[in-house]
Amino acid sequence: MKEQSQSTKTNYDSRFNHEFSTDAIHAGEFENMSAIPIYQAATVDGQYLRSGNPTIDAFETRVKTLAQGSWGTATASGTSAISQVLTNLLESGSRIVCHHTIYMWTKEILNTYLAKFGVEVVYVDMTDLNQLKKAVKKKTDVIYFEPFANPTLDVIDVKSAIDIGKASGSIVVVDNTFLTPYLLRPLDMGADIVLHSATKYLCGHGDTLGGIIISKTERTGHQMDHIRNAYGGILSPQNAFLLLRGIETLPIRMELHCSNAQSVAEFLESHSKIKQVTYPGLPSSQGHEIAKTMVNGFGGMINFETIDHERHQQFLKKVTLCKPWVSLGDTQSLVIGQGGHNRIRMSVGLEAISDIIYDLDQALA
Numbered sequence: 001m002k003e004q005s006q007s008t009k010t011n012y013d014s015r016f017n018h019e020f021s022t023d024a025i026h027a028g029e030f031e032n033m034s035a036i037p038i039y040q041a042a043t044v045d046g047q048y049l050r051s052g053n054p055t056i057d058a059f060e061t062r063v064k065t066l067a068q069g070s071w072g073t074a075t076a077s078g079t080s081a082i083s084q085v086l087t088n089l090l091e092s093g094s095r096i097v098c099h100h101t102i103y104m105w106t107k108e109i110l111n112t113y114l115a116k117f118g119v120e121v122v123y124v125d126m127t128d129l130n131q132l133k134k135a136v137k138k139k140t141d142v143i144y145f146e147p148f149a150n151p152t153l154d155v156i157d158v159k160s161a162i163d164i165g166k167a168s169g170s171i172v173v174v175d176n177t178f179l180t181p182y183l184l185r186p187l188d189m190g191a192d193i194v195l196h197s198a199t200k201y202l203c204g205h206g207d208t209l210g211g212i213i214i215s216k217t218e219r220t221g222h223q224m225d226h227i228r229n230a231y232g233g234i235l236s237p238q239n240a241f242l243l244l245r246g247i248e249t250l251p252i253r254m255e256l257h258c259s260n261a262q263s264v265a266e267f268l269e270s271h272s273k274i275k276q277v278t279y280p281g282l283p284s285s286q287g288h289e290i291a292k293t294m295v296n297g298f299g300g301m302i303n304f305e306t307i308d309h310e311r312h313q314q315f316l317k318k319v320t321l322c323k324p325w326v327s328l329g330d331t332q333s334l335v336i337g338q339g340g341h342n343r344i345r346m347s348v349g350l351e352a353i354s355d356i357i358y359d360l361d362q363a364l365a
């Protein structure tokens with residue numbers, strides 16, 4: 001187990017089968033303190049900041065407890081988590097099989113940087129598990145996907161994809177940013193490594209950047225800590241503090257993100273200026289049936305298409321409450337257009353549902 005230093009020891013023991021929302025508030029807490037202090041120091045009790053710090057350790061303990069992992073490695077951002085994991089697991093001559101739709105900067109890491117060191121990157125449609133089975137017939141080191149893909153919200157059958165990966169001897173890595181451990185816990189389903197952009201729902205308030213790698217085994221966790229030390233991509237103590245605070249309300253925020261998103265998806269699906277809506281909570285969406293058996297809620301992300309380009313442009317200009325910004329998982333509702341299509345990705349926020357729908361309706365009018 002990763003040790004917390006003597007002065008900051010927690011007396012909270014999550015082994016007493018506490019519920020998720022209790023762990024979200026207490027896991028990693030310090031004795032006799034209502035908040036985790038920010039250790040703004042390059043060295044604490046002999047530990048150098050690039051390898052950890054009591055504030056960062058508390059964040060790692062909290063997320064690893066929620067995700068049911070044995071080790072947490074906090075990183076400067078989600079992309080730094082992704083690049084550190086992939087660089088650690090892959091080498092010249094390695095092969096990685098990914099779902100064809102993943103976060104665009106993950107593709108950039110793979111296609112531009114890892115490919116130049118001779119890593120073979122293969123993209124398949126993992127919503128069709130036969131394609132994955134076929135792809136892993138050739139020796140494959142890593143399988144990588146997002147359960148609800150960014151930005152299309154393709155739904156991957158997580159348990160089956162993990163089983164196929166494990167049967168072929170691959171390491172399975174899941175980017176669980178969209179769902180968070182509140183809605184899905186891939187380590188419980190057999191994944192080896194789960195990572196997050198903590199910038200999104202874990203933070204929840206759009207005020208920091210961060211990432212985390214959660215390893216199923218301590219051995220893998222040590223490797224992840226080691227590469228973080230080598231690359232220097234650690235989370236800052238200030239950001240760890242904000243993330244710890246954000247996570248305390250993760251369960252109630254996710255409940256509201258899910259119910260607001262369901263209402264927005266249903267509203268958009270019946271709107272005359274909308275051609276198509278993808279939200280895994282809609283019976284009409286691909287993967288709805290699998291998602292129903294897999295997640296504790298369908299999340300806050302929606303992808304929809306307007307009837308034409310003019311309406312698409314007008315919508316993005318006319319929204320006022322919903323902001324045309326790139327991030328996701330914040331309290332505010334956020335919308336971004338996707339180049340070349342009339343599609344829009346929406347991160348449904350926590351505002352009153354009547355106000356969100358009013359804004360969308362006036363922007364489409």
Ligand SMILES: Cc1ncc(COP(=O)(O)O)c(C=O)c1O
Pocket residue numbers: 077078079080103146150175177178196197198199200209210211327
């Ligand atoms: C699914 C997913 N993974 C990773 C990232 C990268 O996270 P960060 O911006 O914290 O580097 C993002 C960012 O949007 C994302 O959507």
